[in-house]
Amino acid sequence: MRLDVYFGAHSVTSADVQGRVVVVIDVLRASTTIAVALAHGARTVIPFESADEAVTRSKSLARGDYKLAGERKNQMIPGFDLGNSPREYTREAVEGKTILFTTTNGTSALIAVQPAREVLVGAFVNFTAVSAMLRAAARAQSDLAIIAAGSDRHFSLEDAVCAGRFVRSIRRGITDVSMNDGAQASVQLERRYANDLPRLFAESAHGRALADMGFAEDLATCAQLDGYPVVPVYHDRQVTKLGPDRER
Ligand code: MLT
Numbered sequence: 001m002r003l004d005v006y007f008g009a010h011s012v013t014s015a016d017v018q019g020r021v022v023v024v025i026d027v028l029r030a031s032t033t034i035a036v037a038l039a040h041g042a043r044t045v046i047p048f049e050s051a052d053e054a055v056t057r058s059k060s061l062a063r064g065d066y067k068l069a070g071e072r073k074n075q076m077i078p079g080f081d082l083g084n085s086p087r088e089y090t091r092e093a094v095e096g097k098t099i100l101f102t103t104t105n106g107t108s109a110l111i112a113v114q115p116a117r118e119v120l121v122g123a124f125v126n127f128t129a130v131s132a133m134l135r136a137a138a139r140a141q142s143d144l145a146i147i148a149a150g151s152d153r154h155f156s157l158e159d160a161v162c163a164g165r166f167v168r169s170i171r172r173g174i175t176d177v178s179m180n181d182g183a184q185a186s187v188q189l190e191r192r193y194a195n196d197l198p199r200l201f202a203e204s205a206h207g208r209a210l211a212d213m214g215f216a217e218d219l220a221t222c223a224q225l226d227g228y229p230v231v232p233v234y235h236d237r238q239v240t241k242l243g244p245d246r247e248r
Contacts, residue, residue: 002143003170005163005182008150009109017145021137022116023130023166024234026149027158028206029084029215030106031123031232032222036086038241039126039228041095045239047107051077054100061098070102074213077102086125086221109149110234116145121232121239124162124197124222129229131169133242138170138177148186157189157204158222164190197223 002020006012009024025031034045048054051070058066069082076083082093084103101107113119118137122130134144146166148159164186171177193200201207201219210218221227231242 001138001141001174001176002178003138003146003167003183004144004180005146005148005160005167005186007148007155007160007182008153009105009112009147010153012112012145012147014115017113017116019117020143020145021118021120021134022113022145022147023120023122023134024106024109024113024147024149025122025159025162025166026103026106026109027123027162027222028151028156028201028204028210029086029218029222030101030103030149031121032125033084033086033089034101034106034121034232034239035123035126035228035230036221037089037094037099038232038239039230040089040091040093042089042097042099043240045099045101045232046237047110047234047239048100048102049108049111051080051102054102057100066098066100067094069099070107072104074210074215085215085218087217105149105151105153109147110239113145113147117142119234121234122162122166124165124225125228126226126230126232127162127165128226129231131166133231134166134170135172135174138174144170146183146186151206156206158200158207160186161190161193161200164188165194197225
């Protein structure tokens with residue numbers, strides 16, 4: 001089976017993901033926020049490329065049923081209900097709600113991989129849960145692709161390290177794996193930071209930018225390994241939590 005890592009959704013073609021099981025990673029912060037929202041009972045998270053598209057969709061929903069959410073330049077979009085800080089996605093704020101979500105990289109990365117057979121959303125906060133799904137797919141000889149969404153359309157250290165952790169976990173006990181150079185590089189990077197996520201965020205450009213903007217507590221949330229053990233699945237243009245009704 002093939003196991004490839006791609007850095008940035010813009011570098012991914014349909015052929016790279018067609019028929020594969022794909023995981024999209026945007027540790028800081030979109031994929032962490034999606035996991036936290038679903039863990040706290042959000043009904044669904046619908047990704048949009050633009051704020052206008054999210055607002056247009058909101059007009060077809062009752063006001064109490066949705067939250068307009070997301071960021072530009074890391075800050076909440078004016079007029080929206082929530083930003084992209086996972087700490088805002090409390091049970092009180094999101095339980096039962098449809099989250100209409102647009103972020104700079106994470107949501108476009110999800111939209112870009114729609115030709116995939118199955119799309120999961122991964123981060124450190126739901127690492128083991130998502131990893132178990134990927135390992136099961138690998139054992140069934142499905143080809144896998146890991147999309148490290150990056151920051152401002154560029155490579156980001158934290159997504160690459162999280163990708164490397166997935167690669168290491170998927171390969172355990174599986175011998176016939178062919179990997180691209182992205183997968184091999186991510187494993188090397190992961191070795192450097194494996195057990196020190198605070199150091200990873202302190203050394204990554206996006207981590208430092210978030211801390212400078214007053215989001216240091218978000219970094220602590222994003223570093224909670226397996227703190228929100230949900231499996232978010234992107235299907236029919238929306239992300240829902242894998243639960244008993246969708247369990248295989
Ligand atoms: C993104 O999707 O680009 C990020 O999640 C940005 C952020 O940290 O808010």
